[in-house]
Amino acid sequence: MNIRIRLIILNFLQFFVWGSWLISLGGYMIVTLKFTGVEVGSIFSTMGIASLFMPAIMGILADRFYNAERVLGFCHIIGAALLLLATRITDYPTLYIIMLFNAMFYMPTIALTNTVSYNALEKSGQDIVKSFPPIRVWGTIGFIVAMWAVDFLGFTKSSGQLYVSGISALVLGIYSFTMPKRPPLKSSDARSLANSVGLDAFVLFKTKKMAIFFTFSMLLGAALQITNLFGGSFLDDFKTLYPGTFGVEHPNLLLSISQISETLFILTIPFFLRRFGIKKVMLFSIIAWVFRFGLFAIGNPGDGLFLLILSMIIYGMAFDFFNISGSLFVEREADPKIRASAQGLFMIMTNGLGAFFGGILSGWVVDHFTTNGVRDWESIWFSFAGYALLLAIIFPIIFKYKHQKDEMATAVAH
Structure with a gap:
């Protein structure tokens, strides 16, 4: 074959x-x-x-x-x-x-x-x-x-x-x-444990710009899985108000629009990076998370279905513009000797620490707005939207980075 x-x-x-x-x-x-x-x-x-x-x-x-x-x-x-x-x-x-x-x-x-x-x-x-x-x-x-x-x-x-x-x-x-x-590599080519988990890349935290970037990687990483955690139960809670609707009967089909959107937005990243630079592209991602959660708050499987679909479409920008663009940023900013470790550190901050804290804290939020088994989804999603909005306000103020079009174009090309 x-x-x-x-x-x-x-x-x-x-x-x-x-x-x-x-x-x-x-x-x-x-x-x-x-x-x-x-x-x-x-x-x-x-x-x-x-x-x-x-x-x-x-x-x-x-x-x-x-x-x-x-x-x-x-x-x-x-x-x-x-x-x-x-x-x-x-x-x-x-x-x-x-x-x-x-x-x-x-x-x-x-x-x-x-x-x-x-x-x-x-x-x-x-x-x-x-x-x-x-x-x-x-x-x-x-x-x-x-x-x-x-x-x-x-x-x-x-x-x-x-x-x-x-x-x-x-x-x-x-x-x-x-x-x-x-087969296994020669001992001289094999990576060490410190290199594999990104420990030798912690030297990047000495640079204020990179320390801020990795901190926001963790904070935004906390948002990555929230709708995966609670999207299905959110739609199921509409079964009484909107029985037989598409979102209630086929929640996975509706939620899968997010993954379809993700594949399409990947194709737009080179254009956005060259045109706007990493700082603005990452800001677009954070703002997209505000809309992702906010549209969930005001949408429903009935007359508000179009709002949920719009949220699914926006997910592609929210997810890709940070994950992939952030990885390219790390590739360009890190010393060639520690680039692999720097990418490992980026994964730790987003999919490791970020995902861990996001899972725990989002569970607390859901329970806080649950009374006698009834979940106040509007307040839940607006809480998550407020968190993303706070990041969107703070990020451009403290992350100082000047877009250099030619250098970012080179990073994208590689």
């Missing part, structure tokens, strides 16, 4: 596994299992905890001791067993532990899939920069297809979504062993 097709299948399944539960698990836990907001938030925060150290540990195993495709396969098989076990769990403490271990084995596979893909493309003599993006986009397609599959199967509020994810993870784990071999 053509290597590009094999890698498309690999990337498709990689994110199909995640998309099967990431958007709908919150609704299942709140609506079916009757978990509190704090409990749901803490379970989602396990991804942040795992992102702090597990990608580095698995990366070192793949760099120094075992073939990367084998590490990838074992991680997915273990994750599959945990997901299938989770289908039988209905109490919070046990489910928390299982999802924590699942996160510890799933989060490293995102980077490992990239490593295996890069290796396969190199071995086949292809240009990674040109060949990988069209392959990687199938990962997002896999995520969307998984959301649709779970929705059409009627699993958005049941453990069925975990069965879908677990079975697909098992298939992916076995499939990973068939990928081109990527």
